[in-house]
Amino acid sequence: MKKIVYASFFLFSYLATHAQKDFQGMAVYESKTSTSDFKSRFEGNKDISPEMQKMIEERVKKMFEKTFILHFDKSASIYKEEEKLDAPTAQGGGGMRMMFNSVTGGGGTYYKNVKTKSYTVDKEFMGKSFLIKDSLPKLEWKMEAETKVIGGYTCFKATAVKPVSVSDFRNFRPKKEADKKEADGTKTEEKKEDKDKTETKTNFMDGFEMPKEITITAWYTPDIPVNQGPDNYWGLPGLILEVNDGKTTILCSKIVLNPKEKADIKAPSSGKEVTQKEYDDIVIKKMEEMSEMNGNGRGGFQMRINR
Template sequence: MNKIIFTVVLWLATYLGLQAQEFQGMAVYQSKTSTEDMKARLSGNKDLTPEMQKTIEERMKKMFEKTFILNFNKTASIYKEEEKLDTPTQGGSGGGMRFMASMAGGGGTYYKNVKEKAYTVDKEFMGKEFLIKDSLPNLKWKMEGETRVIGGYNCFKATAIRPVSKTDFRNFRPKPEDKDAKKTADALAKPADANKKTNFMDEMNLPKEQVVTAWYTPEVPVNQGPENYWGLPGLILEINDGKTVILCSKVVLNPKEKADIKASTKGKVVTQAEFDEIMIKKMEEWREMNRGRGGNGTMQIRMGGPN
């Protein structure tokens, strides 16, 4: 309890000390998502040669290991993937990989305004531009007693339970009964019954909730963090939801070059729920299209279907 009181007092003292100056900061985050479940499914897919499997695993590794930049001030922030030159895709699987990448939590500029408790993110999906505007998730953080040092900053642990996004590929799990990876892959590869139409999400195992662990530092007194994480008395330096770890590797306070922290204005304005519905509908269309071509259905969406 004394540690928590000290944390709050330190945060308030530092925050009030920054009110008189034009404060801004920048943080670099490395995001890594475990792909072991997907590798197990790949190994059980008899339609893939070892060479194809290796290529897909390499692409997945790149897709799920990314660098993001967070620029923040006292009330708002922008979070964006570090710009890199795209590597040309091979073997005609670029369309499927791009589809999968759009479901992997990347793309667009994520703007958070913690004062207004709102966010705006611009997303390009299937050749169309969307502007998602919605309220920030109200996570009920539980302050824990553990501490650790990250990048020279003293950090405190906090945990929360949050609902799982249905359109973030990183949240997909194998079904509990699918213990045999080969049987799982073969089952997914079977052609669909022409007279029986099932929902795409019926073939996915998606937990309703997930436990999120955050490490934050009161030494950087802003109510910010990566993606849509916020609400702690200090900058969040690490997020772990069991599958994805987002770790801060660098913090720069009051950089010489100030970022323009503003929300994007491009794209068709939709709520998060509306955008999720659009994505799920497209997943359905891709599955039916791939099955109609005699393909692997959902497996082709995951591993790179035809353009």
């Protein structure tokens, strides 16, 4: 009898360990970034026709709406944008989308390993391939009392303050009104009212800057006890199903546990190896060069980044 009990115990332990080792999950996330700030910059701009405004708004909105797939196990995950075929456009929309992918968090495979607390992501920027390797950002999550249901899973709220990635275009925020006036050279005591009434600002990025940190709100479910989430989010006692940073919302729309087809969860390996800071510096330098080249005339693109 004892032999049967011991045999059953070892069999159960083996099956539990084996199941945990082979456990995998797949989650689909829809990412949407508010473009209302960009839209407001067109209002009153006499140099851009209403038709052109509408076309730009639709194109920017589409570029900021993405679908991602997260494959995860107990210790690692890969997060990648779902590939979509874009219709060719006379305006070179494909190249514009590739440019936006480089600076809006898309276009690469994001590998996270929560055991080693490291990540690897491959990126293409301005025709060059990069392999970013660094430590996972550690957020000081504050557990909140609120709960809600997402896709049938009970989720708990958590918040954290996060330093921004200066190479991610989504992190641009509107400047405060005082900063706008100072940047435009229109301080109250210096501006000429009659001239200002007829003068329209055409510099699209004049009203934006990069903040140093943003507040993150996440919703996680302990029903799926993995230390994983979309993008670079992790560190909660359950899978993160929704996250919002004030402008971008990433929401899980589908979950499959132990899918029949297992994913190959491994880090990407191609590209010039750099740290996150090195990559950020490369992107910012190139964007500032483009800003200087295009910002000399009316309607130019100019950036202001606080670092």
